[in-house]
Amino acid sequence: MEIKIVENILAANEAQARENRDLLSSYGVFAVNVMGPPGAGKTTILEATLQALAGRARSAVIEGDVATTADSEKLARFGIPIVQINTDRFGGHCHLEANMIASALEKISLSSVDILFIENIGNLICPAEFDLGQHSNVIVLDATGGTDKPLKYPLMFHTSQAVLINKIDLSPDGASDAAEISENAIRVNPTVKCFPLSAKTGEGMAHWIEWLLRSAQNAAQRGSHP
Amino acid sequence: MEIKIVENILAANEAQARENRDLLSSYGVFAVNVMGPPGAGKTTILEATLQALAGRARSAVIEGDVATTADSEKLARFGIPIVQINTDRFGGHCHLEANMIASALEKISLSSVDILFIENIGNLICPAEFDLGQHSNVIVLDATGGTDKPLKYPLMFHTSQAVLINKIDLSPDGASDAAEISENAIRVNPTVKCFPLSAKTGEGMAHWIEWLLRSAQNAAQRGSHP
Numbered sequence: 001m002e003i004k005i006v007e008n009i010l011a012a013n014e015a016q017a018r019e020n021r022d023l024l025s026s027y028g029v030f031a032v033n034v035m036g037p038p039g040a041g042k043t044t045i046l047e048a049t050l051q052a053l054a055g056r057a058r059s060a061v062i063e064g065d066v067a068t069t070a071d072s073e074k075l076a077r078f079g080i081p082i083v084q085i086n087t088d089r090f091g092g093h094c095h096l097e098a099n100m101i102a103s104a105l106e107k108i109s110l111s112s113v114d115i116l117f118i119e120n121i122g123n124l125i126c127p128a129e130f131d132l133g134q135h136s137n138v139i140v141l142d143a144t145g146g147t148d149k150p151l152k153y154p155l156m157f158h159t160s161q162a163v164l165i166n167k168i169d170l171s172p173d174g175a176s177d178a179a180e181i182s183e184n185a186i187r188v189n190p191t192v193k194c195f196p197l198s199a200k201t202g203e204g205m206a207h208w209i210e211w212l213l214r215s216a217q218n219a220a221q222r223g224s225h226p
Numbered sequence: 227m228e229i230k231i232v233e234n235i236l237a238a239n240e241a242q243a244r245e246n247r248d249l250l251s252s253y254g255v256f257a258v259n260v261m262g263p264p265g266a267g268k269t270t271i272l273e274a275t276l277q278a279l280a281g282r283a284r285s286a287v288i289e290g291d292v293a294t295t296a297d298s299e300k301l302a303r304f305g306i307p308i309v310q311i312n313t314d315r316f317g318g319h320c321h322l323e324a325n326m327i328a329s330a331l332e333k334i335s336l337s338s339v340d341i342l343f344i345e346n347i348g349n350l351i352c353p354a355e356f357d358l359g360q361h362s363n364v365i366v367l368d369a370t371g372g373t374d375k376p377l378k379y380p381l382m383f384h385t386s387q388a389v390l391i392n393k394i395d396l397s398p399d400g401a402s403d404a405a406e407i408s409e410n411a412i413r414v415n416p417t418v419k420c421f422p423l424s425a426k427t428g429e430g431m432a433h434w435i436e437w438l439l440r441s442a443q444n445a446a447q448r449g450s451h452p
Contacts, residue, residue, distance in 0.1 A: 039371020094351035125320035145265020
């Protein structure tokens with residue numbers, strides 16, 4: 001019975017996620033679910049990404065946190081639509097779910113958005129189990145956090161399209177750590193793209209931005225964006 | 227009904243946790259639940275801690291991971307009892323539960339142990355909700371991971387006795403970042419002790435080791451260790 005209920009929750013989530021994706025696609029919005037452990041630099045990468053996209057794509061952000069609006073406040077200067085979700089209202093959930101995204105989408109004028117970033121709760125496990133309606137999953141890792149994360153948290157790497165290996169400027173052996181993380185990620189998911197970068201110094205950011213814009217364009221051409 | 231079942235799971239977990247704690251206390255074992263996000267350095271701190279305790283206290287480790295035995299392998303050189311729990315056997319659980327600890331304890335000769343370290347799954351949210359039967363909760367944070375974590379993940383800080391702020395050698399402004407993390411941790415939990423340190427260089431480790439040995443001793447004197 002317990003398992004049955006969990007299955008029902010997941011099935012309901014998937015139905016809502018499909019609705020979200022259809023809605024986003026109908027407006028030509030490319031949605032990216034940004035996941036990763038606390039402290040890897042998801043928000044800092046988002047700041048650098050929004051900066052780089054200015055004038056090239058119209059962005060919006062859904063910010064997920066257990067508590068506080070600190071991340072939304074950091075992004076406010078970009079003057080783009082931002083909706084904060086605090087899961088302590090939902091019992092301190094460790095991940096976002098599709099119904100939370102559905103509510104957030106009601107507050108965004110989708111016809112003025114090209115790319116929607118959803119910053120998930122800082123957690124390398126649970127968010128991978130809940131489809132939100134995104135078109136792409138991106139993981140942010142910390143190059144100083146050890147090279148074994150893809151092997152230790154395989155589900156998230158298995159379901160993602162890109163891994164941003166952040167803080168290569170801080171890692172004592174940044175290039176070789178990043179190379180080892182990439183190797184391990186590719187062992188778990190041979191099609192995943194890895195981008196060693198530093199959101200702080202800007203190193204490597206251009207490759208990620210290029211991939212992001214191309215992915216959004218490809219999705220549109222494939223008709224995910226009718 | 228869904229909530230009722232969650233309550234039942236938590237109640238069953240708490241009953242098992244009490245049994246674990248009674249068992250550990252009856253052998254005079256002080257159990258420490260080490261929590262924190264992936265990549266903050268839980269295992270590296272454990273390595274440095276086991277090294278520092280050699281000859282002063284007899285240690286054992288229960289290693290929790292979603293997948294792999296990489297962490298247990300790193301600790302094998304200490305020649306102490308180590309039990310690995312992989313939660314992918316339990317559906318990829320994002321936290322340890324008291325029944326997993328009960329099974330692991332059967333494999334450890336408790337009469338030859340003074341301090342038991344339980345390395346929880348890398349996750350700053352869910353592990354805080356599941357009592358394992360430990361006597362103390364310790365959080366490992368990364369000084370380079372931003373200073374707002376205590377405010378953004380309040381439950382874990384609310385229920386912990388110590389915060390180890392690791393990687394002060396890597397943080398560009400290590401001392402002031404650690405001070406700000408400490409301030410925020412104390413805002414959430416005024417009694418929590420914060421230890422800025424580097425498991426790699428050894429800086430600050432002595433204060434944590436001293437606190438750990440004193441806490442184990444105090445618990446024994448209070449009669450938690452009959």
